[in-house]
Amino acid sequence: MCLNTALSLPALVLCDGEVLVCLNTPLLHTVLVLSDGEGLVCLTLALAHPASVLSDGEGLMCLNTALSLPALVLSDGEVLVCPNTPMLHPGLVLSDGEGLVCLTPALTHLVAVLSDGEGLVCLNTALSLSALVLSDGEVLVCPNTPMLHPALVLSDGEGLVCPTPALTHLVAVLSDGEGLVCLNTALSRPASVLSDGERLVCVNTALSRPASVLSDGERLVCLNTALSRSASVLSDGEGLVCLNSALSRPASVLSDGEGIVCLNTALSRPASVLSDGEGIVCLNTALSRPASVLSDGEGIVCLNTALSRSASVLSDGEGIVCLNTALSRSASVLSDGEGIVCLNTALSRRASVLSDGEGIVCLNTALSRSASVLSDGEGLVCLNTALSRSASVLSDGEGLVCLSTPLTHPALVLSDCNLLVCLNPKVLHPASVLSGGE
Secondary structure (H helix, E strand, O other), X not given: OEEEOOOOOOOOOOEOOOOEOEEEOXXXXXXXXXXXXXXXXXXXXXXXXOEEEEEOOOOEEEEEOOOOOOOOOOEOOOOEOOOOOOOOOOOOOOEOOOOEOOOOOOOOOOOOOOOOOOOOOOOOOOOOOOOEEOOOOOOXXXXXXXXXXXXXXXXXXXOOOOOOOOOOOOOOOOOOOOOOOOOOOOOOOOOOOOEOOOOEOOOOOOOOOOOOOOOOOOOOOOOOOOOOOOOOOOEOOOOEOOOOOOOOOOOOOOOXXXXXXXXXXXXXXXXXXXXXXXXXXXXXXXXXXXXXOOOOOOOOOOOOOOOOOOOOOOOOOOOOOOOOOOOOOOOOOOOOOOOOOOXXXXXXXXXXXXXXXXXXXXXXXXXXOOOOOOOOOOOOOOOOOOOOOXXXXXXXXXXXXXXXXXXOOOOOOOEOOOOEOOOOOOOOOOOOOOOOOO
């Protein structure tokens, strides 16, 4: 596979024992041509200095260098690797007993590539100070860091991850005993990655103060905040949820002992998420005052209100229904002992929903005065009137009929013991419906 770059500095050519990679670079310095014992990959450059060709006993390996000092080529008994280093000091290529990896740094200080006994990883740095690559007994990782201070790669006993920060201060990657996660930060102060005993999570923050990732003993969740103050991620003992807020004050995520739900608010004051002992529902409000979510002992429903005053959600002991109102005053949702129906009104005064002992019907009125819904003991019918005065719905003991009248006076509906008839007269006086006994 060919790699074609327009670098001003030389790039790497790696050998895996099977395939060589062709590097074609219009470099200011020389390039390498390696042999894997099966074939040669050709790279042509117009060099000012002669090239040397070394043999590994199976194939030819071209070494062409324009170094002020000679380069060193070591053999592991199988493959020779050509180092091309425009360094003030010579570059070192070490053997791990299986394969060699080429090191081509342009450092003012000496850089070393260490062996873990199984494989070598190339270290290419443009640091003013030398970088350190440690072995975890299995794999080495190359850090490439344009830092003022050296970058450190630590071992967790299983694998290494490369950090490439451009910080003015030292950044560390810590080990949790199982795996490392790369930390790349542009902070004025260093950031930390904490371990929960299982894994690490990357923190990438642009905060004026450092951000923290906490552990619940099972897993970590990434915290990325742009807050003027630090944000926190709390643990419920089972899982963490990410809190990302742009609040002028910190937001909180509470635990119900089973799960946490993310709270993302743009409130001028903090919002709260309450627990019913079983689950938490996210509360996202744009109120000038905080909104509340109440629990019925089984579940919580999200309340999202744009009221000038707080809205309430009541419980019937079984379930909660969301109340979303745009009233100048608060609206109420009543319970019949079995279920709750949402009341959404645009009244200047409060509207009421009554219960017949079985169910509740939603009343949506645009009256200047309140409207009433009466019960016949079996069912409720919605009354929607545009009257200047209240209208009435009567019961015949079996069912209700909705009366909607544009009368100047109220209308009367009488029962014939069988059914109710809706009377909508356009008269100045009330009309009567009499029963014939049938």
